[in-house]
Amino acid sequence: MTAPLLDRLKKFHEFALEIGLARAVLALPAPRMLALSAPSTEGGSAVFAKTITEPEINNVSRDLFASGHYSLAxxxxxxxxxxxxxxxxxxxxLSGTQLMQNVFSVSSPKLAWSKRSIPSQEDEHKGYQFLYSGAMLGIRNPVVHEFNWIDNEEVALELLLFAQHLLRKAKAAKTVEE
Known part of the structure; x- marks a missing residue:
């Protein structure tokens, strides 16, 4: 609740500054409940190089990330x-959410990690169906349809690591014969 309000206030102040109604940029303190991680001595590109190792992701996002185009990466x-x-x-x-729901369907999947013969295997499969579908709906769609949706290096790295996990999991999945 506080963060969106502060963001709107900051945008309003920037607008007022832009049109000449304000004289200085408003500096708002970070909320006290915000737990910021310790600053890293490594730059984001160095962290990227160490952690994003899957070629399918590295090849398409490395240069974009290094040049600050986080949403595009x-x-x-x-x-x-x-x-x-x-x-x-x-x-x-198929594409996006529909593709993921179809491919990881509980009743007739095209990809699976196990025979889904015990509850834990069923849970894993259903959970990953939601993760893949959610990634398309909540991450891919906004960055495709909105300009500069992600403008923060750390958030971009987190999402790229999640993408890498999903890709590795898809590589490990076996094609299910119908």
Missing amino acids: VQEAYKAIEKFIQEKTKSTG
């Missing part, structure tokens, strides 16, 4: 996941 990473899954399952007619 994340966008390309999630599009790479989508493309990988489309090709692995030969599901070229």
Whole structure:
């Protein structure tokens, strides 16, 4: 609640400054409940190079990330996941959330990590169906349809690491024969 209010106040103040109604940029203190991590001595590009190792993601997002185009880097990473899954399952007619719900369907999946014969395996499968679908809906769609959705290096790294996890999990999945 506090963060969105502060963001709106900051944007209003920047607008007032832009049109000449304000004289200085408003500096708002960080909320006390905000737990900031300790600053890293490494730059984001160095962290990227050490952690983002899957070639499908590294190749499409490395240069974008290094040049500060965080939204585009994340966008390309999630599009790479989508493309990988489309090709692995030969599901070229579907994309985004529909693709993920279809491919990881509980009743007739195209990809799976196990035979889903015990509750834990069923739970894993259903959970990842939601994670893949949610990643397309909550991450890929906004970065594709909104300009500069992600403008923070740390957030971009987190989303790229999540993308890498999803890609590795998709690589480990077996094609289910129907």
